[in-house]
Amino acid sequence: MSTRSAFAALAFTLVAGTASGEGPNLGKPITEGEIAPWDISIMPDGTGLPAGSGTAAQGAKIFAERCSSCHGDNGKGTEFGAAIVGGPPRATLDGGKTIRNYWPYATTLFDYIRRAMPYPQPNSLRNDEVYALTAYILSLNELIGENDAMNAQTLPQVRMPNRDGFIIRFPDRI
């Protein structure tokens, strides 16, 4: 269907005020409460961040137990897991995209750790643990103080150095 006909169809739906009477209508209504266990997206403004809190000291302990086998002692990296600290001041085509020199938003750390890590047991950490690991990584990279707690209020406030380093390639496609 072309964009125009899709918009036309949507407009018809809105005017008719029904759930698309002509369509199959085989989707089952579901509430946001029922979706919550799957709704793990965290937005840069902090939308989606759950209750909970964690510090770098707590995170260091969890990291040593759950993460260092791949990401190395103190996050220095191994053959399998990227280093989460160190690296060059600037990324180039020779490599070196790091959390400190590249990632635009700290919220992405929480989102990615929770949904994808630890690699063999994704989405298994408690929210407090994810906050603690996020705090540990940000602290190792000297982006927050070592005693700063990360939670739904503080994490979106962390200013990443490369936040403004990006150009949208094709703005008219968004």
Added chain:
Amino acid sequence: MRSFMRKLDAGASAVAENGLIDRRALLGQGAAIAGALGIAPALATGAAAEPLANAPLADGPWSLEVGTAMRPYQVPSRFEKAVVRSIDNPDNLPRNSRARTPHHHLQGIITPNGLHFTICHGGVPDIDPAQHKLVIHGLVKRPLVFTLESLARYPQTSRIGFVECGGNSAPLFSNEPLQENVQALHGLASCAEWTGVLLSTLLEETGIDPAAKWIIAEGADAPHLSRSVPVAKALDDAMIALYQNGERIQPEQGYPMRLWLPGYEGNMNVKYLRRLKLTAEPAMSYYESRTYAQILPNGKSYRFYFLQEVKSFITAPSHGHVLKEPGYYEISGIAYSGTGRIAKVMVSADGGKSWAQAALQEPVLPKAFTRFRMPWRWDGGPAVLQSRAFDESGAKQPTRAEFVALRGETTKPPSVLAFPSQHFNAITSWAVDAKGTVRHVYA
């Protein structure tokens, strides 16, 4: 002999320097021209070097005995063992896994399902289709959940189109040409017929809040892979694909359903799709904020590149092939553009000094592989083969020099498995030396 052939090329049938021939010269009239000039037809030329063609005719053992029983799901001949994907993580170590398409062994535009490229970021999930659900929620009027059974009852649409990893061809960001074949260089792109439900159909039923500008797509795989897609693309031509080349999508390709965004960066075509959340802003997931952002020479980076731009490469002859003797060969390759149809493909045999227009094999479909062909009579001397594609929007494939001036290159050769950057779409060059050896060069 070489000078004689050059003389032939300069005659009526030549369309560019160094042996490119007018394809019409090969159809009837061409045979007459070749005969008049005393040039043996192509097949007879090749036969001189092939003992088999000179041997007496006899029944092979397969003609003298009953063959084997059939298999429920047939597989290629045992003589085609080389025609497989290259696997970069065969032991499923804890890292990404990639399988690349062997373009140098394939013809036409459809990639067989077993040879379609794929990348998984946490192994291949073993999803029970009876347990799989797709949720659409967020800035919609009615959040809905769909089962595979219910989606299979919706109006189905079939469309042929390519999927290409944003990192396909990344080895060509190397400052020196890596000596690797077309599978290693360009194997992260494939083309198939996809069948499924248009996403716009489902969004008609959920309704869309006017504030929604993005859709966060998420998979049911271990990394819960997540990408933000503009609503505009979702309403244009996005599909919830259930079938690939007529059969259910295979597990490495997203079973039981994947998002298919014709012409857009492979990683956005979320496999194992389980959730679509409409939002006002992008999520800035790991893959869009880090991995699929492209570093530029000035230190800034592109984000939201999305589009796989116009591109082509020659698949035969290509790096690793050896031409056994001078004579006729068909130059063949694939061209595609995420913008629409391929308008034309130009081919050069002299490193871009002269060009001739290749024949485009029908069908020529938007956002799909298009097969191009160009007759070539190799005179046994050095040649550099190139293809350059143009799409219907007027976009043309850049030379590598033009491309790296804008997008940069490495300062030292990387691993062929590395991804220095993404969205490389410049011209690929294959050099043929006097021994017939074909290798990757920059020209």
